[in-house]
Amino acid sequence: MNRLTMMELAANGMPRNIHNKNQGPYKRVLCVCMGGLLRSPTLAWLLSQPPYKCNTRAAGIDPAYSLIDVTPKLLEWADEIICFEREHQSRLLAMCSAKPVTCLDIGDWYAYRDERLIGEIIRKLAATDFSSRLDGHNFKHKL
16 A cells, blocks of 8 residues: 555544554553653563563653653553553543553652562562463464
């Protein structure tokens, strides 16, 4: 398909990248914190590694702070959403009640990829049913 045709499709509201099969067959997880700069990119990086091997994106729930905002396209793209605070979870559920939204209850006092943050994420994920939804840590997305 040529570029003009793709642009026309996008202009008509047709998602051109959300369902791109080249993203791979892995579970799509949207990681959300306030600004999408520290905690959610750390979570996205961690979930992209073994044993999780998810296809991840990080975004911020508050446009005043975020570099990449949570958008309807990101919500449509995701199979699941993981956030860090109850306020984030409430806002996400108001935006998209059809997707699982897991809250890790981890505060905003860590640096990007801080070892303490990574340890806290691993502990909190283990206490949720997120891993059980990965089919033995090797969830395959249905294309």
